[in-house]
Amino acid sequence: MTIAIASPAAADDIAPAPETAVRVDGLDVSYVRGRWATRVVSGFSLELAAGETVAIVGESGSGKTTVAAAISGLLPANGLIDTGTIEVFGQEVSGYDARAWRPLRGAVIGYVPQDPLSSLDPLQRVGDQVADAVRQHRAVTPSEAHEIAVDLLTRVGIREPAERARAFPHQLSGGQLQRILIAIAIAGEPRLLIADEPTSALDVTVQRTILDLIDELKRELGLSVVLITHDLAIAEERSDRLVVLRSGEIREAGPTAEVIARPVDDYTVRLFADAPALSPDKFAGRKAGPGGDPVIEVAGLTKTFRSLAGDGQVAALDDVSLSVTEGTIHALVGESGSGKTTAARIIAGLADFDAGAVSVLGRHLPPRHAATNPDATRLQLIYQNALAAFDPRWSIEASLEEPLRINGIEASRVARRAAVREILADVGLPAEAGRRRPSELSGGQRQRAAIARALILRPRVLILDEPTSALDVSVQSQIVDLLFALREQHGLTYLFISHDLSLVRQIADDVTVLEKGKVMESGAVEHVFENPQAAYTVRLIESIPGGAR
């Protein structure tokens, strides 16, 4: 898998546009940490015409956020521009300090951050925060600023804007908060919008509306947009030009349609092949056949949480029934708050439930879960965040040995070590990875280790709670490969929790769609995706980026 180091594709291969919004030339950025400076972006070039959208695509650590920060003057104090020029509407900004940046911020460049909740002051009403941004740019009285703020909220599609303006951030949903941040970003009437993963913290249906809003603003206000994303499908759908970054270097650049149709660099080719939305039939030949007995049966499962205010009850799961057939991959999909993780935790014996019956491999679970898992050797849960699931002080080897020791499976230390070496090889980890701490492994290696720890007990069922949602597409594809290989090897059954419908379409045999704790639809994947019955399922499927193809 060697990758030829292609010279950064020339970015100036388009005809001179009416006006250039951003021109970056030969940009090198380093981060200084302690005694060392590490080059994270090298030789980055970009030319963006006014009114166009450029998508900068790359995996985590590729330097895409650093590029966005450099263009918007938001590099942290230890981030240094070593060489190169950045021009924003003809203005050379690479040497600017904070004072020189100030007139550009908001007025020329608007910035939409990734995580909406942590980007707003939790103690201020959102209307006041928008009005603050307005007053930075226009000489208006506070009450006028407030009126403009309400207009802006209308503009970004907030219903009942006057009322919402009085809300605090925690009272609004993630999508509404992202709209408010966009309102703040456009309050100074900028000409360039920089959106750093603006939807990666949001559900797919919300993601679609936010991207639609950015498109609409771009058209109506004539904005140029720099869209940072890890999701190729979004880039394909929303951008005019595409830049693919890897390890701080440009691997491919050009008009989006051209790059997608004829990728030149083999890294880009692999990236496209690994994106589930762009290759839905990749695993078609490895899906399980029909038949088999149910290994998990859930009937009428109900679970309510007391609301924080203490006055009401929230139904996390309401009369949920599902059945997982042996040897299949059963996907449980839904947006945040749909109850999919709660269901997984109950089935795994990690949470209590109020009513209904849950039967796992013939054993009926009691409504109160046990402090120690009695079913450890038959059913295992893989956590979403593998880093959090490992004791940070233990080596991977020690963590993998632990289940053998506590279940008394291998008595001797030598035998345990041998079992650990064997399982590491099974999940494709080098033996030396066992001696490392979890924090010293990459995200994909950690998830492999988590799968290894669950498999060392030789369970028959694995519950996977969004096992790839924190991983890059190419790593995700490797983990999915691994899951298929392990299923073929050990005859496993998977209950796969996910919000990523394109991934589910690619790998699952059966799917159950949850919304607000209720089962909307359940059945074979091809059935549900080609002929969805519930309106909610239709909406979910339509929201998949690139799903229109």
Next chain:
Amino acid sequence: MTAVLDAPVAAPAPPPAGARTPAERPFWLNPGDILALAFAVFLLVAVFLPQALSPWGPLEASPGNTLLPPSLEHPFGTDYLGRDSYTRVVHGTALTLSTSGIAVVIGLVIGIALGSLAGYLGGWVDALISRVVDVLLAIPGLLLAMVIVVSLGFGALNAAIAVGLSSVAGFTRLVRSEVLTVRELTFVEASAHLGGTRRHTLLRHVLPNSYGSVLALVPLEFGGAILSISALSFLGFGAVPPEPEWGLLVSEGRQYITSSPWLALIPGVVIAGTVLAVARLSTLAQRAREARA
């Protein structure tokens, strides 16, 4: 397309994007840290080989040379019996540091035991331990230590035990709050999910991960223990003359504070220096740990 893998194999990590260049001097080249390190080395030698640092014995009186001011021959001066004050400080190091160490260990062990039980078991165990801790925290530590040492009897070891017991409440409360946080972490649940019993998860996962902030408190408590034990000795509850315990040296020097102030002042400065050095070294150790991680 060669990129699709038949057998699942972890991809090698992407190579670093650029060369690293030195940009700053190493963190340990800090003059304060070097001073603290040198002082700690001096104290260690004083503990194990006090005779190497001084030609005299700690009890060697010289009636002709009483209450001499600091000089090249007697850097800390001499006391009312003509004993070399520097020698007495050096020979007192072992006693002072060991009693402080005992005090900290007592507070740490009992505090961890009570705190982890309260935090992990919760319910009435937590309620009982926490209320007792509240009461203990309401009493000034030195006062509590004095009450305990009076009931145990005077002496260096009893003073150490008293100071240790009086610091139990603080440790307990800190450990409890840490355990409360750590026991909710995913890897603790993961261990239980793998079949680990409560005792297993508490001892193997919760406690080891609760030590961080507790160990950060240890040097502070160590400094506090030196001061408390010195205070008890100064008040006459601890080590008995003619032992060269540091608090006792200050106490003895107090009588000559107007004519020979160095007798009380210099051991006092040594006590303060030790506390500062220990605190400094603990932050240094913490930084080194973070730099390695």
